[in-house]
Each structure stands twice: as structure tokens, then as C-alpha cells.
Amino acid sequence: MASTSEAVAGVALADYATALADDALIASHRLTEWVARAPQLEEDVALGNIALDLLGQARMLLQYAGSLLVPPRTEDELAYLRDERAFRNVSLVERENGDFAVTMARLLLFSTYQHELYGRLTASTDETLAAIAAKAVKEVAYHHDHARQWVLRLGDGTPTSRARMQAAVDAEWPWAGELFDASWLDPVLVESGAAVDPGEIESATLVRVRAVVAQATLEVPPEGSAVSNGRDGRHTEALGHLLAQMQHLARSHPGATW
């Protein structure tokens, strides 16, 4: 019989794994919207690969989160049968894709954050999270590289590509602040070494993003955060539409397999 403190720790850990999973799941869904619409076939495949990497991370994290809940829940139940308010992802990843430059600016911010996060999470005192992070850190290193290559080329490209890349960086930057907010996280998880304090990876992440933006001959936007409360389940309008599409099949045909 688990003690009360163990049960509380289990709920907090499930919460943490769910938040990381939801970031990956929703980012994955947005990237899949590019498939067959990307600028070239090669980019369709590249974004599809990245989306599948993220989906894999989301699955592992949701399986783990589900196993910690009482009663346990499956990854499909968590992905398809939760309502908008129960999703814990940051607003950065749920908003409409916009143009290709926006997707790349967002991917640069998100993948750099994930790389810093998973790099530290490999040392987690929670063995499952450490193992998931060890697998994911190699994947997100490539995502970062992919976004970096495109931001460099579009930023330091034609006047049109430069203007659109700059507009994209300006539009996405304020939404990155939520990635580093720790207020939703149970401090016990950080103290026990199971979770990474998001605040601690802020400067490391932004230093790397700023370096790419500068190398792309773009301006780093001034400080300032958008108001976003995705971690608390209060989302932008975009998430409801996304979930309607993502969850439609599973909800219309419960238990469907193919």
C-alpha cells in the first residue's frame, strides 16, 4: 500500500510528465499539418520526421503519466479523451501555423528549450524520465539543427524572406516565456531531482536562440511576454479547433483500431 506522500508524489509526477507530453503532442500535430503543404517534398518528409519524433516522445510520456494515475489511464485515453482545460501544453505550440517562417521560428525556440530540458532530464532521479530524455535528446538536437538551418537561410536570404523571418521571430518570441515558468510545477519534484526547474534553462536556451537570430542577421525582439496560461489549462482559441480535429476519430469511434 503506497503511503499518502508517495501517492501525492505520483500525482505531481504524472502532472509533470503530462505537461511535457502535451507540449510534444500538440507541437507534433501542428507540424503534421505541413505534410503535403511544405515548400518542397523534402521538407514534407523532414517535418513529418520531426512530428513523428515528437509524437513518440508524447506517447512515452503519456504512457508513464497514465501509469502513475489512480486508476491508471492509457495513452489513448489521455490524448483523445481529455478536454481542452485538461491539456497542460504551453500556448507557444498550439497556435495556428502561420507561414513557414513562423513554423521555423517556433521550432527553433521549442527545440532549443527541449534540448536544454532533456539534456538535464537525463540525470533525473526518476529512472523512466531519465530514459525517455536520453532517447529524446538526440532527436531534438536534430530538430534544433533543422530550424537553425532554415532561420539562417531565410533571415540572411532575400529581402522578402528576411522580412518574413523577422516578423516570425517577433511574433513567436513573446510566447517562449511560458516555457520557463515554474509556478505550476510541484517544487518537491525539483528538490528530489526528478524534474528540471524550467527557470534554470531559460538563459541557456535564449543564449543559443539569440546566437542563431544574430547569425541570421535578424534583430532580437525586445523583452516582453505574451499572457499565456497553457500550463494551467487556460488556452488560446486555437487549441479547441486543433483538438476537435485531433480527437474526432477516436471520439466518434471509441476503441477503433486499424
Place this chain on the structure above:
Amino acid sequence: MLWEVFVRPKRGLAHVHAGSIHASDAEMALRNARDVYTRRQEGVSIWVVPAGEVSASSPDEQDSFFDPAADKAYRHPTFYEVPDGLHL
């Protein structure tokens, strides 16, 4: 810009032509090749070459290029006696 992609398989010694891809420059070509041709663990090394840099034999010259070899079976190393004691 079109690039020809060569991939060296895990147990292979040589790079083998895998196909072609579009990319704006060599760095992007390597990455696109990685995404398109090695997503099922096909390779451990990739070369990309601008398609325009490949000099190819012409289909019109096929007869003069390749047909003369057709009746010269003695070019195959099957007419030699292997000396006793030589272990191949």
C-alpha cells in the same frame, strides 16, 4: 537545385546511389538526404553531389560503350588455373 545522394549502408564498404533530392545548398542537401533516404536506418554515411556535376554516359553511345565487351568472355578471370596450395 538538384543533388544526387549516395549512402553507405551499415555493412557496406562503398557509397551507393540512393536517389536525388532538392536543396538550396550542400548543407541542406545533406540534411534532406538524411530525412528522405536514411529514415529506416539505411546508412551510416551520406555523400551529396550537385546533379549538374555528374558526367554521365549518353544512351546514344550505349552500343559503342558497352556492346564490345559482350563477346569477350576471356576478360572474366575464369580461364586461369589456380595453383595448388593457394588458398583463396
